Amino acid sequence: MITKILPKSLIGQISLIMLLGVLLILSVTLQFFSDDRQRALNYVSSDSTLDRVSSLITILNSTPIALHDEILSASQGRGFRLSLDSRAAVTEPGSAELSEKLSTLLLISDVKDIRIVAANINLPDRKREPKYVHDKKRLDRKLKDRFKSKLSGSILLSEDHWLNFRSAIDEDVSRVPVQTIFWVVLFTLLILMTMAWIIKRALKPIETLAIVAKKVGTERDFKTIPEEGPSEVIPAITAFNQMQTSLSDFIDDRSKMLAAISHDLRTPITSLRLRLEFIEPGEDQSRMLETVHQMEKMLKATLDFAKDDAHKEAKQELEVVSLLTTICDDYRDRGVNINLTSDDKLIFRLWPVAFRRVVENIINNSLAYGKDCAGDVHISVDVNLYNENLIVVISDTGEGIDESLFDEVIKPFVRLDKARDTEDSSVGLGLAISHGIIQAHAGRMVFKNQPAGGFSVEITLPKN
Amino acid sequence: MPHLLIVDDHREIRELLQRFFIQHNYRVTVAKDGKEMKLRLKDTQIDLIVLDLMLPGEDGLTLCRDLRVSSNIPIVMLTAMGDEMDKIIGLEMGADDYLAKPFNPRELLARIKAVLRRVNTLSTPVSDINQYRFAQWSVDVHKRELTDKEGVMVILSSAEFDLLRVFIEHPQRVLSRDQLLELSKGRDGGVYDRAIDTLISRLRKKLEIDAKHPELIKTIWGGGYQFTCEVTHDN
Numbered sequence: 001m002i003t004k005i006l007p008k009s010l011i012g013q014i015s016l017i018m019l020l021g022v023l024l025i026l027s028v029t030l031q032f033f034s035d036d037r038q039r040a041l042n043y044v045s046s047d048s049t050l051d052r053v054s055s056l057i058t059i060l061n062s063t064p065i066a067l068h069d070e071i072l073s074a075s076q077g078r079g080f081r082l083s084l085d086s087r088a089a090v091t092e093p094g095s096a097e098l099s100e101k102l103s104t105l106l107l108i109s110d111v112k113d114i115r116i117v118a119a120n121i122n123l124p125d126r127k128r129e130p131k132y133v134h135d136k137k138r139l140d141r142k143l144k145d146r147f148k149s150k151l152s153g154s155i156l157l158s159e160d161h162w163l164n165f166r167s168a169i170d171e172d173v174s175r176v177p178v179q180t181i182f183w184v185v186l187f188t189l190l191i192l193m194t195m196a197w198i199i200k201r202a203l204k205p206i207e208t209l210a211i212v213a214k215k216v217g218t219e220r221d222f223k224t225i226p227e228e229g230p231s232e233v234i235p236a237i238t239a240f241n242q243m244q245t246s247l248s249d250f251i252d253d254r255s256k257m258l259a260a261i262s263h264d265l266r267t268p269i270t271s272l273r274l275r276l277e278f279i280e281p282g283e284d285q286s287r288m289l290e291t292v293h294q295m296e297k298m299l300k301a302t303l304d305f306a307k308d309d310a311h312k313e314a315k316q317e318l319e320v321v322s323l324l325t326t327i328c329d330d331y332r333d334r335g336v337n338i339n340l341t342s343d344d345k346l347i348f349r350l351w352p353v354a355f356r357r358v359v360e361n362i363i364n365n366s367l368a369y370g371k372d373c374a375g376d377v378h379i380s381v382d383v384n385l386y387n388e389n390l391i392v393v394i395s396d397t398g399e400g401i402d403e404s405l406f407d408e409v410i411k412p413f414v415r416l417d418k419a420r421d422t423e424d425s426s427v428g429l430g431l432a433i434s435h436g437i438i439q440a441h442a443g444r445m446v447f448k449n450q451p452a453g454g455f456s457v458e459i460t461l462p463k464n
Numbered sequence: 465m466p467h468l469l470i471v472d473d474h475r476e477i478r479e480l481l482q483r484f485f486i487q488h489n490y491r492v493t494v495a496k497d498g499k500e501m502k503l504r505l506k507d508t509q510i511d512l513i514v515l516d517l518m519l520p521g522e523d524g525l526t527l528c529r530d531l532r533v534s535s536n537i538p539i540v541m542l543t544a545m546g547d548e549m550d551k552i553i554g555l556e557m558g559a560d561d562y563l564a565k566p567f568n569p570r571e572l573l574a575r576i577k578a579v580l581r582r583v584n585t586l587s588t589p590v591s592d593i594n595q596y597r598f599a600q601w602s603v604d605v606h607k608r609e610l611t612d613k614e615g616v617m618v619i620l621s622s623a624e625f626d627l628l629r630v631f632i633e634h635p636q637r638v639l640s641r642d643q644l645l646e647l648s649k650g651r652d653g654g655v656y657d658r659a660i661d662t663l664i665s666r667l668r669k670k671l672e673i674d675a676k677h678p679e680l681i682k683t684i685w686g687g688g689y690q691f692t693c694e695v696t697h698d699n
């Protein structure tokens with residue numbers, strides 16, 4: 001369940017973890033920061049409020065009562081409300097600490113009752129003001145209500161004369177400003193992007209490794225990867241490079257050994273062939289000529305298989321129809337019944353010699369084993385492009401091959417039983433060579449027995 | 465009687481080849497390596513060299529290239545089996561023909577005859593030109609490759625290629641079927657028993673924009689065929 005939601009890539013996973021971590025740290029920090037700020041603001045604002053209240057009381061005490069209302073309205077200000085009432089707005093005793101503070105500030109000491117609370121208390125004559133304690137949402141919306149009371153108090157000046165005050169600080173000042181949030185988000189994004197870039201860079205060698213490994217597999221293109229990147233990845237690169245070296249050495253050794261064998265074998269065969277020219281023509285001579293010819297063909301097939309030519313040849317833009325026409329014309333000239341179905345032109349990038357060998361091997365296979373009941377061979381070659389893939393189908397009208405043997409026949413040196421009886425020089429490499437070449441092209445070779453009889457080989461080569 | 469020089473490091477092969485060619489009315493001198501070959505060339509008038517590619521000391525390719533600097537003597541190269549690279553390099557180094565080992569002695573005989581005939585009868589100097597261009601095509605003679613101007617390779621059979629080569633070496637000339645047969649055989653011997661007309665029609669299908677209305681290879685009534693296109697070459 002969770003694994004489905006989690007991103008698959010390492011970058012995604014690390015980014016997610018980082019994002020959650022950064023958000024957590026930031027929100028905790030912001031909370032601390034804002035609490036701290038709040039406390040400082042409260043402190044400053046309560047001190048100044050008490051100062052104001054004390055000086056006001058001093059003034060009120062020294063002026064006639066008739067002037068009190070005027071003085072009060074002049075003393076009010078932003079977030080600071082005052083009123084003179086017959087009863088106290090603050091009914092509870094209030095904070096002793098704050099009351100103490102005010103008393104010490106007051107020069108006159110005949111104040112009978114001081115009640116100060118750090119809370120929101122409605123002043124009695126402000127009835128139209130919303131009860132923001134219960135109705136916070138509306139309060140937030142209204143500008144005139146954005147001042148939130150932080151300190152309220154009632155001071156008894158004389159009998160039935162209460163000075164009620166209520167001071168507030170700007171709510172917006174106490175909140176975390178939008179700008180701060182913007183910067184925090186920006187920094188988070190910057191951190192995440194930098195981190196993603198660093199991870200991507202660190203993963204680059206692994207990507208290169210995958211690309212090179214694929215090339216080694218398909219094209220035998222051995223290329224040493226530079227040993228750079230994070231220290232965790234370097235051992236893998238080193239090991240891969242070592243593996244490449246030993247693999248390419250192994251292939252080189254094999255090729256050299258085969259070249260040596262071929263050189264050593266071709267001399268005795270040549271001399272046998274020459275000696276046969278000096279023997280009286282007759283049954284023996286022609287049989288021996290046949291045997292030598294067979295040996296030559298077997299040697300050639302083995303060398304073709306071992307030489308791995310497909311990997312030496314350069315890929316080339318090729319007009320495939322001209323190649324298949326040439327092959328079919330050659331067979332037709334030798335009396336083979338072969339038909340080619342194709343478009344006019346078909347351009348594809350491949351290895352010309354190796355591809356020709358594939359097609360010829362499959363046709364030769366049909367010639368050898370694809371005889372129908374009358375003993376004739378009809379071969380058809382069909383080529384077209386499908387989804388940018390080159391598809392060549394070569395089919396005959398013979399008896400086909402048992403499906404259980406499909407995997408067997410592409411193995412080297414495997415021949416079907418009926419092939420062993422013939423005097424054919426086959427060594428069982430034709431399809432193995434073809435299969436190897438097709439694989440090197442990253443292509444596929446699929447065998448099918450036609451419902452109407454006959455065996456078909458379908459080659460699919462991907463673009464590039 | 466043509467005089468052959470056979471250069472091969474295997475004594476048995478040398479002796480057998482010598483015996484075989486003597487039987488077919490050739491005079492034969494043998495050499496076991498490049499050093500001996502040069503000695504024999506000094507004191508004998510040789511008509512053709514059969515040169516093995518793999519030799520101790522200087523190899524066949526080096527010898528071939530060195531020989532080409534000083535003489536036009538025909539060379540038939542014996543290469544490793546079916547190795548495309550050897551064949552191409554051999555031709556580029558100036559060999560007139562090649563044959564892969566192990567070979568059919570009779571085929572070697574036929575090739576030697578063909579090379580000698582080409583050198584003697586036509587006495588056209590073996591041209592050094594490798595790259596030809598005509599219409600949208602370019603031809604690499606050594607690699608035997610035909611490509612269009614986009615670099616797309618078009619495959620010709622060896623007989624078709626030999627015929628095309630005759631045409632591009634004799635542009636604008638009207639060539640009879642006999643002349644075409646004579647001029648094109650030899651290289652690979654591919655044209656021997658194939659009708660020129662069939663080859664022409666196959667070539668047209670591959671070269672012409674519209675094979676039914678050929679522009680490059682025109683049929684001349686009563687005369688044969690004419691390669692009408694202008695041919696340029698790099699050299």
